[in-house]
Amino acid sequence: MSGPAKENELSRKSKNMTGKIPSQYTNTDFGKKRKAKFHKFNVRSTGTGKLYWSPAIAESCTFSEFLINEASDIKLLDKMTVLPDMVISELQKLINQGARDLNQNWMNAAELVNTAFHISNIRRPNPDQKGAWKQYTELLGYGVNALHKARGPKGSWRASDAVYGEGIDYNPMYQLTEQSATMGGHRFFVKIPGAMDVEIDASDMSEVLRELINKLRRHGAQAEVTHRTQEGAVLTVMKQGEPVEEIIVQDIS
Known part of the structure; x- marks a missing residue:
């Protein structure tokens, strides 16, 4: 030097x-x-x-404020990755159908659940997405119960492997009895405070955001994208220059 x-x-x-x-x-x-x-x-x-x-x-x-901001980012990630209730119901339906279809020889509950995610065109979460990961682990338990109910404890399946080493990826040999019509494209959900989650038909995230911003403008409100990741985006809605609420847009595929 x-x-x-x-x-x-x-x-x-x-x-x-x-x-x-x-x-x-x-x-x-x-x-x-x-x-x-x-x-x-x-x-x-x-x-x-x-x-x-x-x-x-x-x-x-300050560093303490940084920790507060980091916690806020984690909560925001949860908002963008936790699946809507209607999607969880959709996955549970597919899991039940797969468990009852005795022509399918599921290796374990993980394979059944992951196939349901694949058929529904839903991205499996990562462990750092705490809320979505909790939903995933609960669905694994749901899969165990569905297989136990449909096939009994002596069926040719296991609850899971030691570390989900087998059956963690979708096996194309198995098909559930009902496939989602959206398979292949992206699925977008909009979370509006005080309203039900709504699935939006769009080609990409930019189209969803553009439509929402234009609709808000027609109702006298302004909106801007304040956060955007692979998992989704946050629209901050403003009236008279002041933020009034946040709209969460999810890309669950």
Whole structure:
């Protein structure tokens, strides 16, 4: 590493971290109203004191506020990934049909449940999606009960493998007796506060958002997309410049 370093304009304007390394620095000059403040720390030679590096860090909140924001993000992920009740009912119907179809030799409950997800064109959740993962594990239990009821404890199936190692992926050899008409495309649901969840027929997420924003404008409200991921999007509805509610759009496929 050579030196001395030349500070760029951003670094020159940033407040010094009083000699502490970033992990030990307590930021008390955090930005107000999400306006970021810049702080820098200096990397110097212990022998000559020459400045080798002076990076600036943008901060808009304290660490405790960061944890609060992180918790809010987790709750938001839950809102976008927890399946609507009507979808859970749809999966339960398919699980029951598959369990009663004695022509299908299910290896275990996991294979039956995962096939139901596949037929319904529904993406299986990840463990970090706590609410959706809880629904999934409950459906696995539902599958065990359905197989036990339809085939008895001595049937050629198991509750699961030790770590769901077998049957975790859809097996094309097995088909449930009723297939979803939506299989192959994407499925979108809209969650509006105080209303039932509604499935929207659209080619992609952008089309769903565009239709919702236009409909809200016709009713005198403004809306903007404030969050968007693979799992869905959040529309913040505003009246007279103030946010009044959030509409959740889910892509469950």
